[in-house]
Structure formats: structure tokens, C-alpha cells
Amino acid sequence: MPTRSIETDYLVVGCGAAGMAFADSLIDASRADGVMVDRRHAPGGHWLEAYPFVRLHQPSAYYGVNSLPLGGETIDRHGPNAGMYERAGAAEICGYYDRVMQQRLLPSGQVRYFPMSSYVGEHRFVSGLSGDEYEVKVRKKLVDATYLEGRVPASTPPPFEVAAGARCIAVGALANVRERPEGYVVIGAGKTALDACIWLLDGGVSPEDIRWIKPREGWFINRHYMQGGDLVGTMFEGLSLQLEAAAHATSTADLFARLEASRQLLRVDPHVEPTMFRGPTLSSVEVDQLRRIKGVVRLGKVRCIEPDRIVLDGGTVPTSPRRLHVHCAAEGLSPAPETAIFSAGRITLQSIRIGLLPFASALIAFVEATRDDLDAKNRLCPPNRQPNVPLDWLRGMLVGMKAARLWSKEPDIANWIERARLNMMRGLPQRIGEPSVQEMSTRFTANVSQGLENLERLCATTSGAR
Numbered sequence: 001m002p003t004r005s006i007e008t009d010y011l012v013v014g015c016g017a018a019g020m021a022f023a024d025s026l027i028d029a030s031r032a033d034g035v036m037v038d039r040r041h042a043p044g045g046h047w048l049e050a051y052p053f054v055r056l057h058q059p060s061a062y063y064g065v066n067s068l069p070l071g072g073e074t075i076d077r078h079g080p081n082a083g084m085y086e087r088a089g090a091a092e093i094c095g096y097y098d099r100v101m102q103q104r105l106l107p108s109g110q111v112r113y114f115p116m117s118s119y120v121g122e123h124r125f126v127s128g129l130s131g132d133e134y135e136v137k138v139r140k141k142l143v144d145a146t147y148l149e150g151r152v153p154a155s156t157p158p159p160f161e162v163a164a165g166a167r168c169i170a171v172g173a174l175a176n177v178r179e180r181p182e183g184y185v186v187i188g189a190g191k192t193a194l195d196a197c198i199w200l201l202d203g204g205v206s207p208e209d210i211r212w213i214k215p216r217e218g219w220f221i222n223r224h225y226m227q228g229g230d231l232v233g234t235m236f237e238g239l240s241l242q243l244e245a246a247a248h249a250t251s252t253a254d255l256f257a258r259l260e261a262s263r264q265l266l267r268v269d270p271h272v273e274p275t276m277f278r279g280p281t282l283s284s285v286e287v288d289q290l291r292r293i294k295g296v297v298r299l300g301k302v303r304c305i306e307p308d309r310i311v312l313d314g315g316t317v318p319t320s321p322r323r324l325h326v327h328c329a330a331e332g333l334s335p336a337p338e339t340a341i342f343s344a345g346r347i348t349l350q351s352i353r354i355g356l357l358p359f360a361s362a363l364i365a366f367v368e369a370t371r372d373d374l375d376a377k378n379r380l381c382p383p384n385r386q387p388n389v390p391l392d393w394l395r396g397m398l399v400g401m402k403a404a405r406l407w408s409k410e411p412d413i414a415n416w417i418e419r420a421r422l423n424m425m426r427g428l429p430q431r432i433g434e435p436s437v438q439e440m441s442t443r444f445t446a447n448v449s450q451g452l453e454n455l456e457r458l459c460a461t462t463s464g465a466r
Helices: 018-029 045-049 090-108 171-176 192-201 230-249 252-261 284-290 357-370 374-380 391-408 411-419 433-462
Strands: 003-013 036-037 109-116 116-122 123-127 133-144 168-171 183-187 210-213 218-222 276-282 302-305 309-312 316-320 323-327 346-348
Touching: 003 018, 018 036, 018 045, 018 090, 018 116, 018 183, 018 357, 036 218, 036 302, 045 090, 090 109, 116 210, 168 171, 171 323, 183 192, 192 276, 230 252, 230 323, 230 391, 252 391, 276 391, 357 374, 374 391, 391 411, 391 433
Parallel strands: 003 036, 003 133, 036 109, 133 346, 168 323, 183 210, 183 323, 218 276
Antiparallel strands: 116 123, 123 133, 302 309, 309 316
């Protein structure tokens, strides 16, 4: 079969959250055109494979692409998210990205889209449907929007053996269970496992019928302080409290004690020192729900599920073929090491603020469209790797704060950020006259220099820790 040749300014590999935000911002800031390639049947990345009861960690209003709102920017009035902005679920997000492609990117005339196609390297991709191979002449850059591609249980086999006679399902299959098992065994310590436990509890499952295997304990961001819009002052309050904790901390242990005392970080078990920080959010109500589960197993990672026992790093626990084991142990977002976002002929999309990949990808596109110097672009867009351990909270704060300081000195970037829908701090300058915001501004100013200096010192004294 002959190879087809096409030409474009940017070849974007991946149509998930990062690739879509980049393409949307690029065509807004320039006349460049792009070819978007993705192995899936529709845009949306891992959301197409997500478990049906998953929701965003952050408000819908600050997710997606800049040009098209997600959700109605309403505040929930009931449930564990009451008092905070709505968070879209998987089905809504997938429909949203389809609208972005069909109503925004393709009608612009600047984007061509090739679903069900695998990138095979050297600016070539192959259609999984027709078998056609395409060779792309890239006038400017390849954009790698897959560097941080997540792994979810639906598409990732469990990292342990399941013996014949044992029942184990991926977390998404919970929604299809029709016969009540003797009990549930949730395997994993990250946000997916937390969501599974909360979903079971909300569905009426008794806490005594849930066994939770947690290889490690995690710190979680308090969602109360991750609100924008009319609640953006609360987010600024959180940032001010974080810097105050950083300014006065005498050690990393003292820092996390202060962050917990000021309700910036939460943990489920107050008696177990967390060794994990991946960046997701929880509400206080959800923490209280999770604490109802007393059957927690802390014997390391699962190695094998047998019909009558579970074999872990540190021992075994009994089980039964009548128990349903729920695989929540996929890696999630990739903790790949940071690499230069801009290089000759290539852009590797990564976060700049912890976890806010769509915002970073949109900003990267704006910087790409408005600047030519490679060093200047990398200076303005420092990569902030996906966090994994508590020390990464310190590193992430430092990278994000230093970048924000640089952005404030570039008038066009500062203006873009203030207008950007994906910027969770948008609108704060207009509220600076409010007494509560003024109070937090005073606290912020009093602690920002010392806080960042102290974070630098704490990172240096614990260098190499992962």
C-alpha cells in the first residue's frame, strides 16, 4: 500500500486533555495549522476508558480547553462536594471533547484529525482502519501530548497474579455487578481506590463488607481550597496558608504537620505517616466517609490473589471465591521525569503547576505562538513532573511559584493568563478590594519570600529523596 504524504505546521500526537488544550490555544494565538493523531476512536484520551463514576479532581469550569466552557459553573448543593463548584464525570467529559473537536477545532480549518491511527515515529502514522500509512512533512514541530499519558485499570492488567477460582475485576466493572458478593476487596491506595470505596459506601454497602488493601498512605489536597470563580478568594487563602506554613517550617515533617493543621492537606488515616502524594483532591466529607472503613490491610503490594488467600509483600490475609476483588492499582498519570518542554523540532507537553495539565498545555501553545527563542520559551515554561512522594509537594510549589513570578513580568502572558478560562486564579485582581482578600494578600506578602527560601532549603537538605 503506497504511503500518503501530507504537510502541516504542527503534528500533535495524542488527543487527550493535553493535546486538545494545546491545539485550541494554538489556533487562537496564530494562523498555524495542525494534524492531530490519536489511536482511540474519539478525542478525550484516558477519559474514554475511565470508570463510570469518576469525577474531576477540580471544578469543571477550569478543565478542558480555553474556548469552550465545560459545565454550567454551578455550585453543588448536596453530597460530599456541597458548597463547591460542580465536577464533571467521564461521560460528560467525553461528550465535551467531541464537541471541541467537531464545533471548534475542525471548523476552524486549521486542524485535521486522524482517529484510530497509531504514531510509529519519524513523523509517520498508520490508520488502524484502512491500513493507510501517512508521512507528514512537519514545517515547525512535533507535539508529544502522550508523555504523561495515564494508565487506568480498564486498559492495564492488574500488577499481580490472579489464580483460577479467584474473582477480580477492574474498578469500572463495579457498575455492572448484578449479584451481591460476600464482600469487596479494594486494592490500591490512590484516588481510584478512594473513589471506589466512596462509591460503594454511597451505594449502601456496609463499611464492614469492605476490605481495603493500601500499600501506602497518601496526602490529598483539600478541595475546599481549589475553587475559582466567586470562591477564588478561598483559593488565595489556601495559597497564603501554604506559604505561611512553608515560611515557618523547621523540617519537612514540620511542614506537613503545618499543612495538615491548616487543612491544606488531608489524609485518611491520621495515625499513619503518608509516603505518597500524587496531587488529587478530597473533601472533608469524603475523608469522614473513608474513615468508616476499618478493614484496612497494610502489608505492602499484592502479589497474588488465590481462592482462599491474598499474598502480599509482608504476609497473607484470608479471602474467598465469594469475595469480589477490585483492581484499582494502575499507575494513573505517568510519573515520567521532567524533560525540556521545548527542543529543536519538538514540544513535550507537561504540567507547570502541579496537576493542571490543560492549563499548562494551553499556555505552552501561547508561548510557542508568540516567541522564537528556545531558551526564553523553556525559561517561561519549566516542567513540573507528576508528583509521587510528599517531597514533590515542595518541588511542585517551587516550580509553579517561580514560573508565576516570571509570567507576571511578561505583559502579554500576564494578560493571557488573566483571560484564560483554564486559569483557576482568574478574577482575583478584581476582588483585591474585598476585606478577606486584602487580609490574605497581607499574609501572602509577609510569607512569600521566606516561604520559597525555606522550601529551597528543605529541598536541598533532602535532595535525592523520592
